[in-house]
Amino acid sequence: MPEERFRIETAKGDVSGAWTPAPDPAAPAIVVGHGAGAGMDHPFMVGFCRAVAGQGVSALRFNFPYMEAGRRSPDSAANAIGAFRAAVDAAAVRTGDRPVFGGGKSYGGRMASMAAAEGAPVAGLVFLGYPLHAPGKPDQLRAEHLFGLEIPMLFLQGTKDPFADPGRLQGVLAKLGAWATYVPFEGAGHSFERSRKDDQRENGAALAPHASAFVRDHT
Amino acid sequence: MPRKNRRAPLEYLPSPAPRPRSAAPAWAEVAGYEVRQVAGDKPYRCPGCDHMVRPGLWHLVVVPDGDPDERRHWHVDCWKKELRRQGLLRRSEPEF
Numbered sequence: 001m002p003e004e005r006f007r008i009e010t011a012k013g014d015v016s017g018a019w020t021p022a023p024d025p026a027a028p029a030i031v032v033g034h035g036a037g038a039g040m041d042h043p044f045m046v047g048f049c050r051a052v053a054g055q056g057v058s059a060l061r062f063n064f065p066y067m068e069a070g071r072r073s074p075d076s077a078a079n080a081i082g083a084f085r086a087a088v089d090a091a092a093v094r095t096g097d098r099p100v101f102g103g104g105k106s107y108g109g110r111m112a113s114m115a116a117a118e119g120a121p122v123a124g125l126v127f128l129g130y131p132l133h134a135p136g137k138p139d140q141l142r143a144e145h146l147f148g149l150e151i152p153m154l155f156l157q158g159t160k161d162p163f164a165d166p167g168r169l170q171g172v173l174a175k176l177g178a179w180a181t182y183v184p185f186e187g188a189g190h191s192f193e194r195s196r197k198d199d200q201r202e203n204g205a206a207l208a209p210h211a212s213a214f215v216r217d218h219t
Numbered sequence: 220m221p222r223k224n225r226r227a228p229l230e231y232l233p234s235p236a237p238r239p240r241s242a243a244p245a246w247a248e249v250a251g252y253e254v255r256q257v258a259g260d261k262p263y264r265c266p267g268c269d270h271m272v273r274p275g276l277w278h279l280v281v282v283p284d285g286d287p288d289e290r291r292h293w294h295v296d297c298w299k300k301e302l303r304r305q306g307l308l309r310r311s312e313p314e315f
Contacts, residue, residue: 036289037266071305072266073293076251077285107289134288142288 008090010083012065012075016040017087019060019094020053028219029058029091030101030126030211033084033108035191036074039067044105044191047204048128048211055212057101060091064111074107077114084115088122099123099219103154103211106131106163106190110142113153117145124152124218126211128204129190132169135162143172154181154214156207158188183210243279247298249307253282259292267297 004019018040021027030052034040040061049059064083066075074080084102091100102112103126110131116122133141146153153176157164166184173180188194192203243254257280263272272278272292279298282290293301302308 069305071301073252073281073291073301074283074286074289076283079251080283080286110288131288 006090008062008083008086010065010079010086012079012083013068015063015065015068015083017060017062017090018049019091020049020058021094022053022056022058024056026096026098027056027058028099028101028123028215029060029095030103030215031060031062031084031087031091031112031122032102032126032128033064033087033104033111034061034067035105036107037072039063043199043201044128044204047201048105048208049204051205051208052212055208057212057215058091058095060087060094062087062090064108080111081115081118081120084111085120088115088120092121099215101126101215101218103127105129113149114145116149116151122151124154124214125149126154126156126214128156128207128211129161129192130155130157130164130169131190132164132172138165138168141168141172146172147175149179151179152181152214152218153179154183154211156183156185156192156210158185158190158192160187161190163190181214246308247279247295247302249302251284253284254298255280255282256295263292265294265297266291267293267301270294 006017007014008017034045040063045061049061052059064075064080088100100122101124102122103109104112105128109127113125159166173182185192240255240257243256247254258275258277260274262274265272272294279293279295281293
């Protein structure tokens with residue numbers, strides 16, 4: 001299926017979007033935000049979107065406004081959340097009334113969850129490496145807003161991710177109870193790399209079977 | 220008989236120097252971010268040049284409004300370049 005590229009209107013100007021449709025026009029969709037340091041066309045994002053679409057879940061990826069403008073300092077929370085919401089609307093238009101899930105890599109996943117906490121209409125969340133805390137600061141968790149969510153959440157996480165101490169993550173998962181599903185990637189880091197020579201596109205694609213199965217289970 | 224090694228009681232030990240911090244220069248302020256100038260005691264990586272901000276160097280801490288988790292430490296000149304690239308650097312007022 002060819003990829004559709006288009007513009008998404010946000011309060012901070014138009015941003016780029018890319019829609020990778022699943023073969024079935026009635027497929028559910030997932031909107032994924034990029035990590036803080038690289039935009040929507042990073043091989044990891046492209047690899048994930050193409051793979052998940054091939055498994056029956058249409059994918060929409062997009063740039064946050066700061067990335068679109070070539071800046072390196074992420075947007076204010078309000079603008080990032082607004083952009084995520086606009087991307088969810090763009091996916092909803094393309095799927096009809098099928099469910100739209102949210103998620104993303106690291107920062108993008110965290111913004112998706114903050115948007116959900118503020119009422120963005122997503123059916124569930126898929127975290128491609130949740131940035132639970134800054135490296136070396138496992139006491140300052142970025143999880144409080146997750147506890148108010150009543151939607152299923154999938155945590156795909158490397159066990160050697162410096163942004164997610166396994167013990168702290170277990171505590172958060174226990175508190176989320178049945179809303180949370182956890183898939184550990186043994187020996188993998190924050191971008192699911194096991195060695196520096198890993199292919200980023202393959203690492204993104206390797207997460208797709210878990211994400212598509214999760215979406216199927218919850219639609 | 221050898222003298223015991225005496226240590227000063229705790230309350231007489233000098234307290235660690237407070238970390239200096241101050242408001243950022245006016246040009247560095249831009250809508251959507253809170254900017255402070257600090258001299259940290261740790262190394263940070265500057266997102267502008269991808270090099271280290273060495274401990275003790277006066278630099279800028281830039282926090283997106285409403286998202287303290289995305290706090291970044293910038294070299295002063297790198298933040299200036301970032302703003303200039305975006306056309307956000309205010310020109311100084313003409314003097315009369």
